[in-house]
Amino acid sequence: MNTRTVRPLRSTTRRALLHTALGLGASIVIRPAAGANAPTLESAIRVFASEAPVKVGRVLLDIAPLVENGNAVPVTVSVESPMTAADHVRRIAIFNELNPQRDVAVFTLGPRAGRAKVATRVRLATSQRLVAVAQLSDGTYWQHAVDVIVTLAACVES
Amino acid sequence: MARALITMPATAQKGEVVEIRTLIAHPMETGYRRGDEGSVLPRNLIRRFTCVYDGETVFSAELHPAIAANPLIAFSTVATVSGMLTFTWDGDNGFAQTERVAITVT
Amino acid sequence: MKRLAAGACGVAVVGALVWAAVDALAAQAEGVVVNAAEKAASTPAADPRRSGFDAMTAELRAMQQDDASNPGMLWVKDGEALWNRVDGAAGKSCASCHGVATTAMRGVAARYPAFDTVAARPFTLAQRIDACRVRHQQAEPLRAESDARLALEAFVAFQSRGQPIAPPGDPRLEPFRAEGERLYRQRIGQIDLACVQCHDEHAGQRLAGSTIPQAHPTGYPIYRLEWQSAGSLQRRLRGCMSGVRAEPYPYDSQELVALEIYLAKRAEGLKVETPAVRP
Numbered sequence: 001m002n003t004r005t006v007r008p009l010r011s012t013t014r015r016a017l018l019h020t021a022l023g024l025g026a027s028i029v030i031r032p033a034a035g036a037n038a039p040t041l042e043s044a045i046r047v048f049a050s051e052a053p054v055k056v057g058r059v060l061l062d063i064a065p066l067v068e069n070g071n072a073v074p075v076t077v078s079v080e081s082p083m084t085a086a087d088h089v090r091r092i093a094i095f096n097e098l099n100p101q102r103d104v105a106v107f108t109l110g111p112r113a114g115r116a117k118v119a120t121r122v123r124l125a126t127s128q129r130l131v132a133v134a135q136l137s138d139g140t141y142w143q144h145a146v147d148v149i150v151t152l153a154a155c156v157e158s
Numbered sequence: 159m160a161r162a163l164i165t166m167p168a169t170a171q172k173g174e175v176v177e178i179r180t181l182i183a184h185p186m187e188t189g190y191r192r193g194d195e196g197s198v199l200p201r202n203l204i205r206r207f208t209c210v211y212d213g214e215t216v217f218s219a220e221l222h223p224a225i226a227a228n229p230l231i232a233f234s235t236v237a238t239v240s241g242m243l244t245f246t247w248d249g250d251n252g253f254a255q256t257e258r259v260a261i262t263v264t
Numbered sequence: 265m266k267r268l269a270a271g272a273c274g275v276a277v278v279g280a281l282v283w284a285a286v287d288a289l290a291a292q293a294e295g296v297v298v299n300a301a302e303k304a305a306s307t308p309a310a311d312p313r314r315s316g317f318d319a320m321t322a323e324l325r326a327m328q329q330d331d332a333s334n335p336g337m338l339w340v341k342d343g344e345a346l347w348n349r350v351d352g353a354a355g356k357s358c359a360s361c362h363g364v365a366t367t368a369m370r371g372v373a374a375r376y377p378a379f380d381t382v383a384a385r386p387f388t389l390a391q392r393i394d395a396c397r398v399r400h401q402q403a404e405p406l407r408a409e410s411d412a413r414l415a416l417e418a419f420v421a422f423q424s425r426g427q428p429i430a431p432p433g434d435p436r437l438e439p440f441r442a443e444g445e446r447l448y449r450q451r452i453g454q455i456d457l458a459c460v461q462c463h464d465e466h467a468g469q470r471l472a473g474s475t476i477p478q479a480h481p482t483g484y485p486i487y488r489l490e491w492q493s494a495g496s497l498q499r500r501l502r503g504c505m506s507g508v509r510a511e512p513y514p515y516d517s518q519e520l521v522a523l524e525i526y527l528a529k530r531a532e533g534l535k536v537e538t539p540a541v542r543p
Contacts, residue, residue, distance in 0.1 A: 064323050068474065069543035071489040072226035072335070074323050096224055100190050104224040112216040112236050114175030119232035123188075123224050151473025161342045165332035179332040183342070185492065227492035228335040 044095045044102035045133055049141040054133060059144040061094075061132035070124035070150040077132040079116035079142070083109075089116040091135040098128035124150045160184055162257050164245060169262045170237035178209070179232045182247055182255065188223035204249035207231055211243045237263045315534055316477035316542055319468075328483075328541040336418065336487035336539025339411070339494040343419025346412060352403025358416075361400060365423055373421035374429050374536050377525045379436040386440050388524050390417045390496065391516060408515035414494045418485045421538035428535055429482065431528045444526025447519055453510030474543065480531035481524070483540020490543065497524055 045054060062076040079089045088111045094104035107118045116134070124130075131145040163181040170176050182204070189201025201223070208218040216235045235243075245257045317325060331337050347358040347365055362368040376389040387395060393416050394405040406413035431437070448459045462471065463479035470476065484497040491499070498520045502512035513519040 064321060066321070068321055068324070069489040071492055072228075072327075074230075074327060076232075094224075099224050100188070101222060101224065103222040105222060106220040107233070108215075108218045108220075109233075110216065112211075112214065112238075113234055114236040115234045117234060118219075119179075119230065120219075121226040121230050123226050161338045161345075163332070163337055163341055181333060181335060181338055183338040228338060228487075230333050230335075232333070 039102050041095055041097045041102060041129065041131060045093075045131060045143070048091075048093045048095075048106070048133055049135070052139065052141045054141040054143045056143060058142040059092075059132050059134045061130060061144040061146050063130060063146050063148055065146070065148060067124065067148055067150045070126070070152065072121040073124055073148070073150075074119065075122050075130070076117065076119040077107075077134075077144075078118075079134045079136075081116045081136065083111055083114055083116055085111045086137070088137045089113070089134050090137055092116070092118055093133045093135075094122065095131045095133070096122070096124065096128060097130070099123065099125045104130075124148060126150055160247075160253075160255055162245070162247075162255065164257055164259050166243070166259060166261070168260070169264065172237060172239075172263050174237045175234050176237050176261070177232070177234050178243075179230065180207070180245060181228060181230050183228055184247075184249070184253070186221075186223065186225055186227045186229060190223070202250050202253075204229060204247050204253060206246075206248045208246050209233070209235065209243055210246075211235055212238045212241060237261065239263055311533070313480065313531070313534060314478055315480055315482045315537065315540075317482070317537060317540065319475040319477055320541075320543065324489075324541055324543060328537070328539075334487065334539060334541060336485070336494055336541060339415045339418040339485065339487075340422045340539055342411065342415035343417070343422070346416050347419055352397060352401035354400065354402040356401050358396070358401075365419065369420045369423035371424055371427050371430075373424040373538065374427045375432055377437070377440075377521060377528060378432050379434050385518075386437055386521055386525055388498075388516075388521055389420060391521075393417060393420065409496060409499055411494075414485045414496065417496065418494060418539050421484065421536065424536040425538055426535055428533045429480075429528055429531045431525070431532055437525055440522045441525045441529050443518075444522035444524070447523050448526055452505065453508035455508040457508045459504070479527070480534050481527050482531060482534050483537035483542070485538065486540040486542045488542050494539065497527070 058080045060078045062078070063073060067073050075094065077092050077094065079092065081087065081089045083089065089109050091106055091108050093106045095102050096104055104122050105120060109116060109118075122130075127147075127149045129145055129147050131143055133141055133143040135141055161183040164178065165180075166178040167176055184204050185202060186204065187199050187202040189198065191199045193199050203223060204221055204225075206218065206220055208215050210216070217233045219231055221229065240261060240263045242258045242260055245259070247253065247255045317328065320328075328334055344365070350357045350360075358365070373389050376392065377386045378392070379385070380387040380392065380395065382399075383395065390408070390413055393413070397403040398405055406416070451458045459479065462476050467476050467478040481497045484500075485494045486500070487494050488500070498515055501520055501523055502515075505512040
């Protein structure tokens with residue numbers, strides 16, 4: 001997508017709120033995305049995890065904190081897991097905060113994956129938060145969130 | 159037929175975790191962009207990717223517009239038996255592509 | 265992959281010749297490329313020219329260097345298929361005459377643009393490929409920026425990857441190189457900028473969020489993230505022209521060919537990176 005607006009990061013209050021919320025074991029509190037009825041990052045994660053609490057940890061969302069061009073941003077998600085039949089990662093989902101849609105991808109793994117690690121390239125319309133959520137075979141959900149700054153190319157072709 | 163590039167080892171030991179990298183040429187048009195005349199470029203996405211090996215879907219992905227054009231999907235699988243891995247991409251406008259790569263497992 | 269040109273004496277001499285004129289026009293002390301003449305002459309090892317590769321983030325450099333994830337490789341692979349495909353009334357493929365590209369095309373792209381005796385003018389690599397199609401395969405020329413043309417160009421240029429850019433010393437190219445240099449220095453567009461101002465005088469500094477590259481065409485056709493596709497040097501030049509609000513020269517125009525010839529000479533010695541990835 002080629003949205004050219006660059007939003008200032010209002011990170012301090014949001015992050016303080018986030019730390020407090022997570023400290024209490026509550027779910028993520030993120031300000032709603034643009035548009036009155038646009039689904040929030042939180043609601044998208046809620047759809048994925050249904051009733052289960054989403055804990056922080058075990059997941060590593062590896063993405064550059066500063067990106068020169070948002071058109072193809074490399075992303076790797078890895079989850080600590082033995083990937084055995086008894087204990088493995090079932091699904092890994094990636095969500096974004098400020099693109100037109102929250103969903104990025106959902107990967108379905110299983111014990112035959114051998115390793116809980118997926119990589120792809122994503123589009124980021126603007127500076128925003130990305131979240132990776134993993135569903136484990138024991139029914140628990142884990143997540144990792146990263147804020148990414150996107151600087152856009154200067155001379156844009158018509 | 160879109161150009162696809164699959165990188166994975168040709169041989170592996172039984173039980174070894176094999177890394178697979180796939181690339182396919184596809185615009186992944188989001189449906190949010192406008193063309194030069196101002197009209198919206200219609201959505202045209204790959205929606206789903208699967209890898210079938212040794213009789214089972216060992217990996218699959220559901221893709222959305224936030225996945226970059228010419229999508230890269232990298233994952234791993236455990237080498238079980240010699241045979242073919244079948245990769246399929248399905249998407250809008252009847253897009254359907256299959257690639258097969260052989261692996262020898264010792 | 266080695267990116268920087270070696271500081272060999274030969275490069276230093278060429279550098280001095282090429283940059284003498286540029287140096288004379290230098291206004292900014294900050295322009296790295298502008299002072300290349302002095303630097304090159306005094307310390308041959310200090311070639312200040314840099315490929316755009318060096319200014320990229322680690323992630324993008326990794327993307328370029330990994331053939332398994334470099335999107336430009338999709339065009340290279342496509343080009344390989346086209347190389348082997350029969351096309352045109354003569355019933356030939358590129359391979360029918362040239363054989364295996366890895367040997368036949370090795371180093372070829374590094375020596376383009378080159379003068380074509382039959383057409384009595386210089387050709388870019390893409391134009392040469394088209395000329396081959398028309399003359400020897402009796403096939404249609406390929407549309408500029410079409411995937412097929414980009415793929416063949418990428419595949420042929422890929423065979424020069426790692427080789428230094430080596431413009432031919434053909435004297436017939438000189439008037440075109442001079443014309444390219446004139447165009448490079450000419451202010452154009454509503455924004456009234458010349459290439460030299462950004463890419464020589466302010467290279468390494470920032471324009472909005474991006475670092476201004478020295479603009480050496482080391483990896484064309486490139487996979488440009490901005491385009492979400494591969495594209496030619498001419499597309500990039502036209503994009504810059506639009507950027508300064510000038511009417512871009514048409515594809516395959518004399519002006520763009522002249523600029524390509526000048527830029528190749530200016531980049532002489534830097535290594536071919538095709539298919540490069542750029543933001």
